[in-house]
Amino acid sequence: MAVALLILTATLAGCGNPAGTDGDLINGWFALPAASYAPPPAGTCLTGGVSAFEPSVVPLQAVDCAEPHAIEVVGTGTVPDAAAPPAWDSDPSRAAFAECDKAAAAYLGGDWRGGRLFPVFRVPLPAVWQAGGRQFLCGIAEAADDLFAPLERTGSVKGGLAQDRPLALTCVQLTGDDLDAKGFYGAVEAVKPVACDVPHDTEFVGAWTAPAGEYPNQLRLKELAGDACYLKIAQFLGISQTQLYQRADIYTFWTGLTASQWAIGDRTAHCFLNVSTKTPLRASIRNLGTKQLP
Known part of the structure; x- marks a missing residue:
């Protein structure tokens, strides 16, 4: 009995607070930063599989524009807050696409419809949306042999429908x-x-x-x-x-x-x-x- 009490006393003593602490495990931690997402800026070139006018969840990766790529960012914007990303055929998506249309014309120097080009439109993926991202992405791809699939290219499309219109x-x-x-x-x-x-x-x-x-x-x-x-x-x-x-x-x-x-x-x-x-x-x-x- 005496030995058991001695062990119990020693164990309880070992559970005491270390020197310089108050035993509160939550009041001294720094708060984690809020989740955030920033789409790549205009002029960024991307790789990834896309088709014209088709929603896609394939991740896109930024690369140097001197390297082979499929897409070039021409602008970004923000969709209204909601419980989930807007559906492809929703009013928020159509309004965002209309903004992309204007951004593409300004970037190219003309309407993409007059070029061998097609637009790439992406709303935030569900994981990005849950993290707080509300920004959509506007891109342009050069068309391959069916006008709806991208042609891998190097260099920028900026100004491609202005002056000599090399992308007409x-x-x-x-x-x-x-x-x-x-x-x-x-x-x-x-x-x-x-x-x-x-x-x-x-x-x-x-x-x-x-x-x-x-x-x-x-x-x-x-x-x-x-x-x-x-x-x-x-x-x-x-x-x-x-x-x-x-x-x-x-x-x-x-x-x-x-x-x-x-x-x-x-x-x-x-x-x-x-x-x-x-x-x-x-x-x-x-x-x-x-x-x-x-």
Whole structure:
């Protein structure tokens, strides 16, 4: 009994406070800093997988712009506070995308729709949102051979649609199958931008924006875009729609107007004139009029 009491006394003595302390384990710690997030500033180049007008959670990594990269930041902004990040097809996302549209035009020196480019729009990922991040990111990518996937590049896109417009969309070469007897594709798989002095079968004539409203069914979408692009081709050639109708050597081709593109607030189609693969072009045919294809 005496030995047990001695051990208990020694143990209790060992549980006393060390010298210079008060036994309160929480009143002497510094508070942790508040979680924060800052998106990369305009001019930052990024790597990471993206597609035009598709929400993505793939992480993006900053790299030197002299190194191969897919995206360049053109601006940032802030979305309203909420319990979760805004959905792709929500009003806050559409409002933020509209801001990105303006930022891209200012950065490029022109509307990205006139270039071989597409916008990259990112709202904060859920983990960043939970940490307090409310900033969205606006980026621009150079388009590869389908105008909706990025082309890895070096250097900056800044000013790419100003002055000499080195990033302007001009002539393209289609790739596909099901060629008919006249040499026109029944199905197009890729749209590759090329210089107009390189043999090609298609030329960009302008962008068309559909009126606001619910996303049309595919038949109505083809009617709307087809009619609008047909008019743009006639204007590009410097002839009337009747005169264009009388030509059997120039067709209408357009891209864009996907459901996810429409959902974020962009209702743009790229309009092209298309000639037979049997008669490739080697120069622009703007203002060709009623003359034969060169």
